[in-house]
Structure formats: structure tokens, C-alpha cells
Amino acid sequence: MSFGEQLPIVFSALNTGFLQTLRLFLVTLVCALPLGMLLALGEMSRLRLLRTVIKTVVWAVRGSPLMIQLLIIFYFPGLVFNTPLWGSGESGRFAAAAVAFVINYACYFCEIFRGGIQGIPVGQEEAGLVLGMKPVQIFFRVKLLQVIKAILPPISNEIITLVKDTSLARIIALQEIIWAGQAFMKGSRGISGAIWPLFFTGIYYLAFTGLLTLLFGRLEKKLSFFR
Amino acid sequence: MAILEVQNLRKSFGSTLVLDDISFSMEKGDVLSMIGSSGSGKTTLLRCLNFLERPDAGIIRVNGETLLDASAASASDFQRNIRLKRLHFGLVFQSFNLFPQYTALENVMLAEKLLAKEQPDWKEHKSSRLQEIRAHAESLLADMGLQDRMNNYPHQLSGGQCQRVAIARALALNPDILCFDEPTSALDPELTGEVLREIRGLAARRTTMIIVTHEMAFARDVANHVIFMDRGKICEEGTPEEVFSNPQQERTRQFLSNYAHQ
Numbered sequence: 349m350s351f352g353e354q355l356p357i358v359f360s361a362l363n364t365g366f367l368q369t370l371r372l373f374l375v376t377l378v379c380a381l382p383l384g385m386l387l388a389l390g391e392m393s394r395l396r397l398l399r400t401v402i403k404t405v406v407w408a409v410r411g412s413p414l415m416i417q418l419l420i421i422f423y424f425p426g427l428v429f430n431t432p433l434w435g436s437g438e439s440g441r442f443a444a445a446a447v448a449f450v451i452n453y454a455c456y457f458c459e460i461f462r463g464g465i466q467g468i469p470v471g472q473e474e475a476g477l478v479l480g481m482k483p484v485q486i487f488f489r490v491k492l493l494q495v496i497k498a499i500l501p502p503i504s505n506e507i508i509t510l511v512k513d514t515s516l517a518r519i520i521a522l523q524e525i526i527w528a529g530q531a532f533m534k535g536s537r538g539i540s541g542a543i544w545p546l547f548f549t550g551i552y553y554l555a556f557t558g559l560l561t562l563l564f565g566r567l568e569k570k571l572s573f574f575r
Numbered sequence: 576m577a578i579l580e581v582q583n584l585r586k587s588f589g590s591t592l593v594l595d596d597i598s599f600s601m602e603k604g605d606v607l608s609m610i611g612s613s614g615s616g617k618t619t620l621l622r623c624l625n626f627l628e629r630p631d632a633g634i635i636r637v638n639g640e641t642l643l644d645a646s647a648a649s650a651s652d653f654q655r656n657i658r659l660k661r662l663h664f665g666l667v668f669q670s671f672n673l674f675p676q677y678t679a680l681e682n683v684m685l686a687e688k689l690l691a692k693e694q695p696d697w698k699e700h701k702s703s704r705l706q707e708i709r710a711h712a713e714s715l716l717a718d719m720g721l722q723d724r725m726n727n728y729p730h731q732l733s734g735g736q737c738q739r740v741a742i743a744r745a746l747a748l749n750p751d752i753l754c755f756d757e758p759t760s761a762l763d764p765e766l767t768g769e770v771l772r773e774i775r776g777l778a779a780r781r782t783t784m785i786i787v788t789h790e791m792a793f794a795r796d797v798a799n800h801v802i803f804m805d806r807g808k809i810c811e812e813g814t815p816e817e818v819f820s821n822p823q824q825e826r827t828r829q830f831l832s833n834y835a836h837q
Contacts, residue, residue, distance in 0.1 A: 471672035477685035478625050478666045478750060489685065493676045564675045574676040575730040 349539060357555065362387045366552050372514045372524065376449040382477050383450060384457025387571065391438055391462050402544065404459070409455040415516050421448045424522045445517040449510075456506050464493065464499035496572040504564035508557050510558025527548045576639050578603040578783055579624075579752055584633030585645075591620045594630070595807040601752070601800070604781040608794035608815070611804035612830060616626045617787040621754045621803075624785070625666045629653050665745035665753040669760050671737045673718055673729040679740045680725040683712035687747050715743040719773055722791055735766030740776055746782075753777070755786045771797075791834040796817050803827050 390402045409417065422444040425433035434440035449484035468491050476486035515526045532539045539545075577600040584596040596618045601607055609617045622628040624635065626643075629650070635643040635709045642660045643653070672683050691697055696706065700830040716725050719739040729737055738758055745753055755774065771793050775785065778797050786796050794801065794815075801818040803811040803826075811818055811827045822828050 469670075469672070471668060472668055474627055475668065475672035475674070477627065478661060478664070479744070480662045481686060481689055485689055489576075489689070489722065489787065490674050498677075574728050 354539055354542065357539060358542075358548065359452050361528045361550060362498065362545065362552065363525060365525035365549075368522065369440075369441070369511075369552075370556075371523040372445055372449060372517060372522070375446045376510060376514075379397065379446075380448040380453035380457055383454035387454055387458035388461035388465065391458065392465065393508065405499055406455045406458060408457075414513060415453050415519050417452055418445060418448045418516060418520055421451075439520045441489065441517075441520050445520060445522050449480055449514070449517075453506070453510060453514055459502070460499050461495070463502075465497040467498055468494050475543045481549055493571070493574075497574075500564065500571065501570055504560070507564075508560055511557050511560065512553055515522045525552055577601060577636075578605070578638060581624075582636075582803070584620070584623060584630050586616075586623060586628060586630045593807050594623065597633070597807075599802060599809065599812065601760040601783060601785070603783055605783055605800055606798045607785045608777045608783060608798035608801045609787045609793050610789070610801065610806060610830075613656050617804050619755050621666065621756050621785065621787055624752070625664045625765040626653075626657050627659050627666075635779040639816055642773070658829065659666070659773060662748055663751045665746050665750035667738070667741050667753070667755045667758050667766070669757040671729070671734075671741045671761070673737055673741055675729050678728055679716060679721060679732065679736075679743075680712055681776055682729070682740055683715055683744045683747050684708050686744070688747070695833075712743070712747060713759050713778065715762040716740065718776075719743050720769075733766060734762045735769045738762065738766075738770045742770075742773060742777075753786065755785045755788070757787055757789065759788070759790060780819060791819070791831070803830065805830070825835070 366457050387402055389407075390398050393399060422434065422441070425431055432440070434444045463551055472490055472494070472570070473486055481489070499515070500542040517524055518526045518530075521527065527551055529549040532542040534540065579601040581600065582598050584597040585592070591635070597616075597620060599607075609620070611617055619628060623630045630643065630645045633643075633740055634641060634645070642663065645653075668742060674680075674826060677683065677685060688705070691704050691708060704705045711726065713722075716722065719742060720738055721736060721743070724732060724736055724740075727736075729740070732740065738761075742753075742758075758774070759770050762770060767790065771790065774784070774786065774793075775797055786794065786797065786837050801815050802809055803818055803822075803824075805826050811824045817829065818827065822831060
């Protein structure tokens with residue numbers, strides 16, 4: 349098959365794979381951001397036990413490879429409890445991958461949020477208190493936007509890493525874009541022994557992270573009206 | 576009746592006694608200057624009055640109403656209605672602490688707006704209330720000479736302008752007593768002048784104020800009462816004339832001599 353004939357076949361396969369990549373990315377983002385915020389609030393709570401538990405979880409999750417976490421979450425229920433928790437096929441693999449990614453990224457986001465919130469000068473809180481504001485009002489009306497501005501660079505870093513980390517789900521055979529590209533090496537849809545589709549997946553990542561970079565640049569600019 | 580009575584206020588941080596049996600009172604319209612070296616407890620005293628610190632003992636009374644009786648109050652009593660108690664006092668910080676994402680005008684309006692929203696009739700009178708609050712904030716800023724800077728963000732203002740916004744913001748809730756915690760310590764001499772001018776203006780309009788400052792000339796001529804603090808105690812107090820020209824305590828003389836060449 350000539351290169352010209354391969355091209356549309358590869359494109360269509362890679363597009364399908366990228367859709368799965370995108371889905372994992374979005375689900376992780378949408379769930380891990382609020383979960384990370386909850387964890388951050390827990391880590392700053394007055395309850396010592398809660399703080400200790402969260403700190404331990406964050407340590408364990410940040411301290412071990414995401415690939416191992418994926419494997420454990422995917423295989424553990426079936427191997428140990430003999431229950432196929434995740435269901436079969438692609439949807440089961442996706443659910444397991446999503447859970448692993450959400451937990452992992454929530455822990456990273458948690459530390460970024462905590463740093464951002466604790467980095468706001470204590471004078472902001474005190475100024476609000478002296479003006480008779482409630483703690484909730486101080487958080488939402490005074491601190492939140494400053495926190496968002498402060499954490500935008502580390503968050504954008506983390507989100508761009510997430511785009512590429514989704515490829516780790518290949519380890520449990522999730523049919524994301526790397527899986528789709530690799531398939532043409534062994535042979536798929538009449539093409540075999542072709543490694544260029546795998547290389548070509550890099551373009552998808554570059555295009556997507558480029559888009560995100562532009563988006564975050566715009567957000568940062570939007571928040572540049574104050575210092 | 577005294578507008579403010581402080582009796583036997585005591586506060587320690589760990590084993591360090593920061594406020595040791597502080598008692599004083601003020602009448603409406605009084606301007607009290609509080610002087611003393613760093614670490615003598617002046618700032619902690621202001622923070623206790625504004626309920627940013629919880630005193631270990633003592634009584635704070637405003638207009639005859641006991642806001643705090645530390646010997647009777649548990650931690651939860653201290654917290655109860657703490658917001659409303661705070662509104663008797665205003666506080667202007669050394670480092671301004673303006674809210675950076677709001678314009679000068681929004682900084683002044685924010686707290687009043689949030690309080691107005693708690694009123695049951697807020698919804699019906701929303702637009703007229705907002706107009707009132709805005710007009711009030713604008714007039715406060717104009718009083719501070721900032722009519723042209725109302726829509727600027729704090730980072731677009733000089734330190735002196737920021738501090739004047741902070742004063743307007745503290746005045747917006749009509750506190751009984753306005754406290755200043757070294758309001759010019761972060762400013763160069765030129766900007767210091769413009770802030771002190773506004774505080775003098777407030778004194779002329781009979782605003783009740785407690786001013787912690789290291790500007791001795793200002794402390795002397797703006798106040799009708801001066802307290803010199805040393806190591807958590809009121810070492811000497813009296814009229815500016817008494818404290819500055821005829822100090823009784825050796826420690827006061829020693830402290831003031833450091834400023835003699837200024």
C-alpha cells in the first residue's frame with residue numbers, strides 16, 4: 349500500500365484514538381479539579397486526623413508511578429476480590445483509567461491549591477475580617493481570584509502534563525492514540541510494520557498542547573488587570 | 576460617657592507577656608497617639624481592639640456596652656457576634672491591605688455592599704441602596720483627595736494614595752473608633768506627608784482615633800492624649816505637652832531622646 353493510500357486509514361484510526369485520549373483528559377480535569385480543591389481544604393482543616401490522612405494519601409499517590417497506580421486499580425479488584433469491578437471491554441478499561449487519573453491529578457492539584465491559598469498574604473484575610481466580612485465572603489470575594497491568578501502557571505503546567513500522561517493508559521490497553529498508532533506496527537486495517545503512525549501521534553499532542561498554551565496565555569492576560 | 580474603656584487588658588504569646596494590665600479610656604472625638612519602641616505591644620493592643628487577637632484577660636467596653644470580658648468569655652463567646660463587635664472599630668494597616676482585584680471605589684464599597692445584602696429588604700431596594708453606597712464611597716474618596724483615582728486599581732496608585740483609599744475603606748462602615756497601625760511606616764517622607772495631612776483632617780472633623788505611629792511630631796500635634804508604651808505596659812500617659820515636654824519617667828525621656836535630632 350502506498351503512503352498516499354495509508355494516510356487516510358491512519359488518520360481515521362488516530363482520530364478515533366485521540367478522541368479517547370481527549371475523553372480521558374476531560375473527565376480527569378472535570379473531576380480532579382474540584383476533588384483537588386476538597387482535598388486542599390481538608391489539608392488545611394482544623395481536624396488533625398483528616399490532615400494526616402490526606403497528607404498520607406497525597407504522599408502515596410505523588411510518590412509512586414502513575415503507571416503502577418493504573419495497573420493496581422485496573423487489576424486489583426479482579427485479582428484479589430474476584431469481582432470484575434470495571435466491567436469488560438473498552439468501557440471498563442476507561443473507567444479504571446479515569447479513576448486512576450482523577451485520584452492522581454487531584455493530589456497534584458491539591459498541593460497547588462493549598463500553596464495558592466496559603467500564599468495569599470494574611471493581611472487580606474485580616475482586612476476582610478476588620479470590615480465585618482464573613483470567612484466565606486472573604487474566601488470568595490477577596491481571595492479566590494488572587495488564588496486563581498497565582499496558581500494559573502502551575503496549573504497549566506500540570507494540565508499540559510496530563511495531556512501527555514493519558515498515554516500511560518496504554519498499559520491497560522485503553523485504546524487511546526498511542527495504542528491506535530502502535531497497532532499499525534503489528535498490523536491493522538491492512539497496514540503492518542509501519543512505525544510512522546506512532547511517530548505521527550506526536551503531532552496530535554503538539555497541536556493540542558499548543559491550543560492549551562494559547563488558552564492559558566489568554567487567561568493569564570485576562571487576569572493581568574491586577575497585581 | 577467614655578466612648579471606649581479598656582480595663583486590665585492582658586495578652587501573652589506563649590510565655591511572652593505582650594500586654595500587661597493595660598487600662599485607658601477615651602471620649603468621643605478624642606485622638607489618642609500611641610508611641611513606644613517596636614515590640615512594646617502597641618500593634619497587639621490595636622489587634623485586640625479589632626478582635627484579631629483574643630486577649631487573655633480584661634474588658635473592652637464601647638459606649639458603655641461590654642464587647643469583651645475575657646475573664647467571663649469562653650472561646651465560643653469570643654467568636655459570637657464577633658463580626659458585629661468588630662464594626663465598632665476600624666483599622667488602617669501599615670501595609671494597606673487593599674484588595675488588589677478591586678478598584679479604589681470597589682474597595683471602599685465592598686464591605687458596605689455585603690452588609691446591605693444581609694438586610695431583609697435588600698431585594699426591594701437594591702438599586703437605590705447600591706446608589707447610596709456608591710455615593711457614600713465616592714464622597715469618602717473625594718474627602719481623601721482621590722476623586723480622580725476612584726477607578727484605578729491599587730497597583731496603579733502610589734503608596735500614599737493606597738493608604739488614603741484604605742482610610743476611606745475603614746471609614747465606610749462608620750466605626751466608632753478608627754485605629755491606625757503605623758499608617759506611614761511603609762511610605763517615603765513625601766507620601767507620609769499626604770497621608771498625615773488626611774489624618775489631621777479627620778482629627779479636625781472630630782473623628783475618634785487611636786494612632787500608633789513613629790512620627791513623633793505628628794503624634795504630638797494631632798493628639799489630645801498620648802500613651803507611651805514600654806514592654807507591654809503603659810509607661811506614661813497624658814497630654815502631648817506632658818508626655819513630650821515634661822516626661823516623668825526615665826524610660827520615656829530615653830525613648831524620646833532618640834527622636835530629638837529629627
